[in-house]
Amino acid sequence: xxxxxxxxxxxASSAMxxxxxxxxSSRAQQRSVMNDASGLSAxxxxxxxxxxxxxxxxxxxxxxAELKSATSQKRxxxxxxxxxxxxGQSLARNGSVITFAAPRCDVDKSAGVFRVQAxxxxxxxxxxxxxxxxxxxxxxxxxxxxxxxxxxxxAHGWPAPYGPFGATVRAIxxxxxxxxxxxxxxxxxxxxxxxxxxxxxxxxxLLDLEVEMVPNTLxxxxxxxxxxxxxxxxFLKKLADxxxxxxLYARLNVARANFFSEALLVSYTADPTPPEGLPPVTRRGxxxxxxxxxxxxxxxxxxxxxARWVAExxxxxxxxxxxxxxxxxxxxxxxxxxxxxxxxxxxxxEYFVPPARFNAFLSxxxxxxxxxxxxxxxxxxxxVARDDTSVLSFAPANRIAAVMSFSQAMTSEGExxxxxxxxxxxxxxxxxxxxxxxxxxxxxxxDQFHRIYPGAERFAAxxxxxxxxxxxxxxxxxxxxxx
Ligand SMILES: Cc1cc2nc3c(=O)[nH]c(=O)nc-3n(C[C@H](O)[C@H](O)[C@H](O)COP(=O)(O)OP(=O)(O)OC[C@H]3O[C@@H](n4cnc5c(N)ncnc54)[C@H](O)[C@@H]3O)c2cc1C
Numbered sequence: 001x002x003x004x005x006x007x008x009x010x011x012a013s014s015a016m017x018x019x020x021x022x023x024x025s026s027r028a029q030q031r032s033v034m035n036d037a038s039g040l041s042a043x044x045x046x047x048x049x050x051x052x053x054x055x056x057x058x059x060x061x062x063x064x065a066e067l068k069s070a071t072s073q074k075r076x077x078x079x080x081x082x083x084x085x086x087x088g089q090s091l092a093r094n095g096s097v098i099t100f101a102a103p104r105c106d107v108d109k110s111a112g113v114f115r116v117q118a119x120x121x122x123x124x125x126x127x128x129x130x131x132x133x134x135x136x137x138x139x140x141x142x143x144x145x146x147x148x149x150x151x152x153x154x155a156h157g158w159p160a161p162y163g164p165f166g167a168t169v170r171a172i173x174x175x176x177x178x179x180x181x182x183x184x185x186x187x188x189x190x191x192x193x194x195x196x197x198x199x200x201x202x203x204x205x206l207l208d209l210e211v212e213m214v215p216n217t218l219x220x221x222x223x224x225x226x227x228x229x230x231x232x233x234x235f236l237k238k239l240a241d242x243x244x245x246x247x248l249y250a251r252l253n254v255a256r257a258n259f260f261s262e263a264l265l266v267s268y269t270a271d272p273t274p275p276e277g278l279p280p281v282t283r284r285g286x287x288x289x290x291x292x293x294x295x296x297x298x299x300x301x302x303x304x305x306x307a308r309w310v311a312e313x314x315x316x317x318x319x320x321x322x323x324x325x326x327x328x329x330x331x332x333x334x335x336x337x338x339x340x341x342x343x344x345x346x347x348x349x350e351y352f353v354p355p356a357r358f359n360a361f362l363s364x365x366x367x368x369x370x371x372x373x374x375x376x377x378x379x380x381x382x383x384v385a386r387d388d389t390s391v392l393s394f395a396p397a398n399r400i401a402a403v404m405s406f407s408q409a410m411t412s413e414g415e416x417x418x419x420x421x422x423x424x425x426x427x428x429x430x431x432x433x434x435x436x437x438x439x440x441x442x443x444x445x446x447d448q449f450h451r452i453y454p455g456a457e458r459f460a461a462x463x464x465x466x467x468x469x470x471x472x473x474x475x476x477x478x479x480x481x482x483x
Contacts, residue, residue, distance in 0.1 A: 076094070117208045118147060118206040143330065250265045260379075295338055349422060351429045
């Protein structure tokens, strides 16, 4: 698809949400329109099956039956979990969408891993790990998402000093388009392992994963305020100097007038003498110090953005010790962010920046973001170590990740504004040798995608090899890889 058509398609999808016609055929009752967390990805599908199977044998049989039927009717298939990707990455247009709904998680202490069914949500895995004093080595925020999705997008989190989640996955079992099942790892079926890690479900269906864990423990925070331009150095120094720093993030101020001028670095070190019994995991997370109402009040209000920064930099550090278990800090629900007001939606962006170019990235953001109509709500900065396993790697060298949250109007104007801002940010980050993240809106131009993901051509060719009938498809494939 040429770029011009792609842009029209992205904008048309937002028109669908804002009241235009949905192309739903009346002849097949199974047909429906599905969406994802953006609310902007309305996609007609042939069917959505929720597989609540009691045994693994039945799950495999149900998946094989679905693949056989889809193959014979030339229908695409996509696996969807919590559908928090934001550009139809979990949806197959006019295809079969499958969601797993029977979680399973077993801990193997002697091997230092847990074995988890791909559809298991992180908060469900936590319920198994926590009583055994174990914790996922890497986990994204938030815990509503499925472990299999985390591998499929190769998400990263704020545990340090790790690379993306895939770095802590020892093996996966993958069902290919012909229904065969292969174990894939760094020593077995290695090419499939590299394709499936961050491969958005395009080479096969993940059945389960073997994931590394670390001891759960009490963590104590330290807060440091500084000029934003001093952050990158301090961030790396903190990691290098303090072997005990195990969780690390930073934030920047977001009010338009002095945008990205100040930083707060929050680092957690493990308690050297943890008590015998740890408090059980809660679904509190790390954001709790910042109330939902303060977070949401930022939409359309510059004074509220300034007040939020004061609350976060001065209030939260004084609210108690901040000591919590690793599991409780990681187990953050999306609901901590509160609900979007009617007519608006939260859209995430994420950029991975070479640390040496981080201040140039901040300058580019100061030029581009405050001019946009979208309301900038938050940026969280993290460290991501190099990933040279996944074919669609977003971190070919160590990176500082900037996770940005915007609130945008669900209108064509809101969508066009977001698209233009995204393109401008990607151009800048690309010029700095960085990359952008793929699970969000499909606003990057096709040339930007291919420049930033040089493995994309090989990914598409090998996907065609393993899935010659192109059974596994979603909007990411349709927009960037199909041609
Ligand atoms: C509020 C919020 C916070 C976030 N925080 C982070 C973060 O901290 N770090 C980070 O890296 N990302 C983060 N993300 C992005 C997030 O990791 C991805 O959007 C992730 O995909 C969400 O998981 P999900 O269960 O909703 O996946 P879905 O959107 O349902 O699926 C995502 C992809 O995984 C594929 N997939 C799912 N299950 C399978 C399977 N069994 N077999 C094959 N393919 C499968 C789907 O087909 C799809 O391509 C965040 C997103 C949001 C909205």
